[in-house]
Amino acid sequence: MSPPRPTPEAAACLTVDTAAIASNWRAFAAAAGGAACGAAVKADGYGVGAREAAATVVAAGCRDLFVASWAEVEALTAQPEGVRVAVLHGVMPHEMPVALASSAVPVLVTAGQVTAWRETGRRCDVMIDTGMNRLGLSPAETLSGLLDGLAIDTLHSHLACAEVRDHPLNAAQLAAFANIAGRIPARRRALANSAGAGLGDAYRFDLIRPGLGLFGGGLLPGGAPSAPVVAITARVIQVRDVAEGASVGYGATFVADRPTRLAIAALGYADGYARALSNVGTARIGGIACPAAGRVSMDLSAFDVTGAPDVVAGDWIGIDFDVAAVARLTGRSQYELLTGLGHRYSREYR
Numbered sequence: 001m002s003p004p005r006p007t008p009e010a011a012a013c014l015t016v017d018t019a020a021i022a023s024n025w026r027a028f029a030a031a032a033g034g035a036a037c038g039a040a041v042k043a044d045g046y047g048v049g050a051r052e053a054a055a056t057v058v059a060a061g062c063r064d065l066f067v068a069s070w071a072e073v074e075a076l077t078a079q080p081e082g083v084r085v086a087v088l089h090g091v092m093p094h095e096m097p098v099a100l101a102s103s104a105v106p107v108l109v110t111a112g113q114v115t116a117w118r119e120t121g122r123r124c125d126v127m128i129d130t131g132m133n134r135l136g137l138s139p140a141e142t143l144s145g146l147l148d149g150l151a152i153d154t155l156h157s158h159l160a161c162a163e164v165r166d167h168p169l170n171a172a173q174l175a176a177f178a179n180i181a182g183r184i185p186a187r188r189r190a191l192a193n194s195a196g197a198g199l200g201d202a203y204r205f206d207l208i209r210p211g212l213g214l215f216g217g218g219l220l221p222g223g224a225p226s227a228p229v230v231a232i233t234a235r236v237i238q239v240r241d242v243a244e245g246a247s248v249g250y251g252a253t254f255v256a257d258r259p260t261r262l263a264i265a266a267l268g269y270a271d272g273y274a275r276a277l278s279n280v281g282t283a284r285i286g287g288i289a290c291p292a293a294g295r296v297s298m299d300l301s302a303f304d305v306t307g308a309p310d311v312v313a314g315d316w317i318g319i320d321f322d323v324a325a326v327a328r329l330t331g332r333s334q335y336e337l338l339t340g341l342g343h344r345y346s347r348e349y350r
């Protein structure tokens with residue numbers, strides 16, 4: 001489902017750096033060596049906009065796009081010749097009509113899906129479970145003859161612990177996948193997400209499926225942080241001066257220890273500006289850090305602008321939203337932070 005169109009009246013703006021998405025994708029593609037490099041653009045392109053994210057990576061050379069569901073295919077119609085869209089949840093019985101009318105292919109995840117799809121005679125991908133116990137055929141099902149006669153383009157599995165380099169499940173999943181994949185006829189084999197692409201050549205097979213690393217989260221395969229993609233700015237609605245001892249916001253959790261100037265900005269937890277950033281987030285005006293003062297509310301946050309006293313109502317302030325830093329501050333995952341950004345922003349693609 002596409003988000004609502006940006007409105008000029010929107011009070012917070014998400015600036016999406018498409019050059020950074022392209023450069024992150026190129027870093028994965030280079031590290032993939034002989035393997036192809038796809039892109040996971042599910043959850044509206046990790047919150048940055050699936051249509052624009054897909055157009056950016058396709059222009060950079062990507063030919064494999066992954067979404068979670070058939071509803072998410074809608075934003076990716078009219079791809080250039082040779083670009084493949086695959087649906088990671090496969091196809092359930094009630095989705096058969098939409099799948100058959102679509103040029104996207106399902107990544108079949110259960111024996112029931114395999115049986116139903118085989119009758120269509122159409123190509124597909126298959127997900128096998130090698131130890132995560134989420135979606136996919138078990139190794140026993142995979143090797144039972146169930147897949148005989150199925151036209152498999154790509155055989156997939158997915159790593160549970162790729163961001164923990166030495167986790168024993170990585171090597172165990174790799175060994176299980178290599179063993180099974182060698183016995184199933186498929187055009188390509190794919191195992192690695194973003195973090196998996198950094199685990200070494202053995203994990204890359206014929207195709208990698210990075211997502212987070214394209215959008216400014218996690219690390220590039222070489223170990224450098226992914227280039228930041230999103231920046232948030234919010235409109236200041238009111239500037240107010242409060243006396244020493246005055247409290248701010250719900251629960252009065254901030255008490256001014258000196259005369260303090262506050263900027264009240266149109267940004268809150270409904271915009272994915274986590275409530276856990278209350279009293280610990282920061283905004284920035286002309287390079288001056290302005291700490292969050294009091295609780296983040298649904299639609300508003302207050303920042304201490306005593307050090308940047310020239311700010312007036314109507315100004316835009318930059319909100320510090322380095323996803324790795326915000327993840328540390330809030331205890332949330334980088335995935336949650338990006339996909340939780342919400343649909344009230346006006347989005348600018350640069």
Ligand SMILES: *Cc1c(COP(=O)(O)O)cnc(C)c1O
Pocket residue numbers: 040042088157158192193194195209210211212213
């Ligand atoms: C989401 C997803 C990816 C991308 O994972 P990242 O960790 O974001 O790189 C790859 N493969 C599958 C099966 C996924 O569900």
